Amino acid sequence: MAVLAARGVDKRFGGVVALHGAEFACEAGEIHALLGENGAGKSTMVKVLCGVQQPDAGEITMAARPVTFRGPGDAASAGIVPVFQELSLVPDLSVAENLALGNEPRNRLGLVSGRRMRRDAAEALSRLGFVGIDPGSPVRDLPLADRQLVEIAKAIGRRPSMLILDEATSALNRREVERVFDVVRSMRDAGTAVVFISHRMEEVRELCDRATVFRDGTHVGTVDVRGAPKGQIVEMMVGRALREVFPPRPPRAEPSTPLLEVAGLTWGRELRDVSLTIHAGEIVGLSGLEGQGQGDLLRALFGIYARVSGTVRMGGRPVRLGSPRAAMRxxxxxxxxxxKTQALILPLPVRDNLTLPTLPRWSRGGILSPSAEAGATTAVRERLAIKTASVATPVRQLSGGNQQKVAIAKWLLGETRVFLLHDPTRGIDVGAKQEIYAVMRGLAERGNGVLFFSTELSEIVGLCDRALVMYEGAVVQELRGADLTETNLVSAAVGFHDGEAGGPASARGPVPVVVPAEVSR
Amino acid sequence: MATLSNRLDLGDTWLGRNRSLLITYGLIVLLLGGMGLRDPDFVGLGNLRQQLVFAAFLGTVAAGQTLVILTGGIDLSVAWNLNFAAILFTQTIDGSQSAGRLVSGTALALLAATVVGCANGIGVAVLRIPPLVMTLGMNAVMLGLTLVYTNGSPQGLAPAFSRDLAIGRLAGVPWALVFWLVLGVGVVFLLRRTVFGRRLYAVGYNPRASYLAGVPVRATLVATYALGGLSAGLAAILLTGYSSNSYLGMGDAYVLQSIAAVVIGGTSILGGAGGYGGTIAGAITIVLLQNALQVIGIRPAGQNILYGGIILVMLFVYGRSARVRE
Known part of the structure; x- marks a missing residue:
């Protein structure tokens, strides 16, 4: 019997139909994927299931009894606990305080006991196998991946009868994802219903028992994940068969001129003696476990950090990267x-976002020329096929994929030669991802260089001309041609690289998973 | 509540975007209508003309305040920045008609006010002092400087040109209104059609994303606060013209009133959203409200309580809608 089932659910936002006659049911002891492209209605369905949105029509039942959730609180007390992509942690509180929020342990004086709180948190985290997270450190200081783990730990701590993971693994690296999967599987085996939403198909394949696919606001069908032929689920999602996922790679050309040359780049303990070269026309992947310095490398190259040592040359000329402005020049x-918070200014129109880095180009004496600006934005909008009603539309209203195109397109209006891309396909749907891949290949074909960090191995393998694997702040291996495979990337990422025996003495080594007692009861 | 707001959800129509402006202009019409029924002189040409002149004074201070609040900041130093500039102005010129004294007095007053604004900007953008604290501290510094400079009793007379600007007329239209019109066009142009204006909104909405887009965030902030200072200096010249001299405390009322005009005009106190068009309506609303309260016979203490109350209500209304939209 279904733990939670929704039938005939309608939900409209103004004139937009988000759900129409949608159905979904999840049983105890199964991991059920909810799939669909962005805008297919799966997020709305999740919000209806956990009481964030009230359906306009339809019925929700728990164990065959109709229920009405007036708010997330109602759903939570019924045992339905969601973990969303937008994180709900309080940044200024510590990990322990966040985990205990609303249920703080007291000492004899009736005051909050910080010590017990930290001890409980440390216990909970290690039981889940989320090691390397200091319970005392403020959430603000944690990398995105650790924040997501804390979020998951917080949800599990509430002993849900149904756990909803909505893109909750999107910032995690392979090993952390494994850890979360182990926890989720033990919860399933203990009888918890788990709803899993992810854009990574491999994860769905690996973890889920059944999948319900949504398209255009309604369910297309529910399939047994292991029994389904490979292309079937994706076909159900997009309504058509996907053939080439990645754009064709051009045959390896003659060694062209180096665009970006980096030597001995070092920044504190985060970047250690990084040297690399990017040539015109190539896409170079940055891989490795999350948090090994890939993001720091991109930020250091863009001039965000102070006290970076080493030399950087662009087109043979040394450059000092003191600020994003200098890097841009x-x-x-x-x-x-x-x-949403770093690449774009959401309430501003598409046009304003596109021209922000290059405003002086579209002005004379500080006064903007609307015609010059319109010409530039129209051209770049067509070139990247950005879908928007008008360039005056607030960028907030665009889909994730089109927002990402705007974030890339604004740099096409300047004299950009090397693009540093930090996980540009995170959280966007399958179709939009392919468009971003094509955009990236297009950039390279026009003689630019692309340095591309992705947490998805298939992207590195399918898209890049070669890949650099980072480990603890250093580039430990370069893979190209036939050596550029997922297996090689993984073994290099965990430290099995050239000439080094054994694995790294990492603080995040595998730890046996122990299911929390309250979950496995 | 939910169904009510659904029914009133005008979304992205013109009405929806400019709802706060409509409320403010509606308030003006309501004030004029209600007071006009009670006292026809209130809506007479003479009174309205006078009230618009007062609105021009307030609107001048509020021009700078609008820019500063658009960046997500606030300028509490306008009171004594304005006062110090006014005293520099009258003491240097002292009613003289000599071109040299007029130019040097005007330049000195405007320059001093701009430098003070610049210092505010450096404190906020470079030293990262919260705007509230920085400008409040600057206000105290300027108060002290004024007392030292005047020895407690400001001297000097305003020159004829500033008196004409404040109380003179051009074919029946007060010069102050002509000045306000020019200033208004200038500020709206600055915000809508210049590189600086674009950057101002971008920094106000999201300084981090602006920085990552290569926007000179610090320079934009410093320039904004400098313009805030300059507008206090311009208001100083208008106000000395109106009263023919300068006196201690002449800027005090303008801190709260300028912030109120900006907020009532629909500019988000969080920065990034709004503009000077709303502030103009806000300034007129405040001045008419004050006038109405005087006519009804409410004393200044009561008037202050009402401004404060109105600002808080407006903050509640706009703050809520901003959060709902995010």
Whole structure:
């Protein structure tokens, strides 16, 4: 019997139909994937299931009894606990305080006991196998991946009868994902219903028992994940068969001129003696476990950090990277990690976002020329096929994929030669990902260089001309041609690289998973 | 509540975007209508003309305040920045008609006010002092400087040109209104059609993303606060013209009133959203409200309580809608 089932759910936002007659049911002891492209209605369905949105029509039942959730609180007390992509932690509180929030342990004086709170947190984290997270450190200081792990730990700590993971693994690296999967599997085996939403198909394949696919606001069908032929689920999602996932790689050309040459780049303990060269026309992948310095490398090259040592040359000329402005003038562009808070100014029109880095070009004496600006934005909008009603539309209203195109396109209006891309396909749907791949290949074909960090191995293998694997702040291996495989990337990432025997003495080594007692009861 | 807001959800229509402007202009019409029924002189040409002149004074201070609040900051130093500039102005010129004294007095007053604004900007952008603290501290510094400079009793007379600007007329239209019109066009142009204006909104919405897009965030902030200072200096010249001299405390009322005009005009106190068009309506609203309260017979203490209350109500209304939209 289904732990939670929704039938005939309708939900409209103004004139937009988000759900129409949608159905979904998840049983105890199964991991059920909810799939669909962005805008297919799966997020709305999740919000209806956990009481964030109230359906306009339809019925929700728990163990065959109809229920009404007036808010997330109602759903939570019924045992339905979601973990969303947008993180719900309080940045200024510590990990322990966040985990205990609303249920703080007291000491004899009735005051919050910090010591017990930290001890409980340390216990909970190690039981889940989320090691290397200091319970005392403020959430603000944690890398995105650790924040997501804390978020998951917080949800599990509430002993859900149904756990909803909505893109909750999107910032995690392979090993952390494994860890979360182990925990989720033990919860399933103990009878918890788990709803899993991810854009990474391999993860769905690996983890889930059944999958319900949404398209255009309704369910297309529910399939047994292991029984389904390879292309079937994706076909259900997009409504058509996907053939070539990655754009064709051009045959390896003659060694062309180096665009970006980096030697001995060092920044504190985060970057150690990084040297690399990017040539015109190539896409170079940055791989490795998350948090091994890939993001820091991109940020250091874009001039965000102070006290970086080493030399950087662009087109043979040495450049001093003191600020993003200086990096921009030297021909570098960064598409940062977080599209919504770092790459774009959401309420501003597409046009304003596109021209922000290059405003002086579209003006004379500080006064903007609307015609010059319109010409430039129209051209770049067509070139990248950005889907928007108009360039005056606030960029907030665009889909994730089109927002990411705007974040890339704004650098096409300047004299950019080397693009630094930080996980540009995170959280966007399959179709949009392919468009971004094509955009990247297009950049390279026009003689630019691309340095591309992705947490998805298939992207590195499928898209890049060669890949650099980072480990603890250093580039430990370069893979190209036939050597550029997922297996090689993984073994290099965990430290089995050239001439080194054994694995790294990492603080995040594998730890046996122990299921929390309250979950396995 | 949910169904009500759904029904009133005008979304991205013109009405939806400019709802706060409409509320403010509606308030003006309501004030004029209500007071006009009670006292026809209130809506007479003479009174309205006078009230618009007062609105021009307030609107001048509020021009700088609008820019500063658009960056997500606030300028509490306008009171004594304005006062110090006014005293520099009258003491240097002292009613003289000599071109040299006029130019040097005007330049000195405007320069001093701009430098103070610049210092605010450096404190906020470079030293990262919160705007509230920085400008409040600057206000105290300027108060002290004024007392030292004047020995407690400001001297000097305003020159004829500033008196004409404040109380003179051009074919029946007060010069102050002509000045306000020019200033208004200038500020709107600055915000809508210049590189600086674009950067101002971008920095106000999201300084981090602006920095990553190569926007000179610090320079933009310093320039904004400098313009805030300059507008206090311009208001100083208008106000000395109106009263023919300068006196201690002449800027005091303008801190709260300028912030109120900006907020009532629909500019987000969080920065990034709004503009000077709303502030103009806000300034007129405040001045009419003050006038109405005087006519009804409410004393200054009561007037202050009402401004404060109105600002808080407006903050509640706009703060809520901003959060809902995010």
């Amino acid at each position: 030297a021909g570098l562009a960064l598409v940062p990690e977080d599209r």
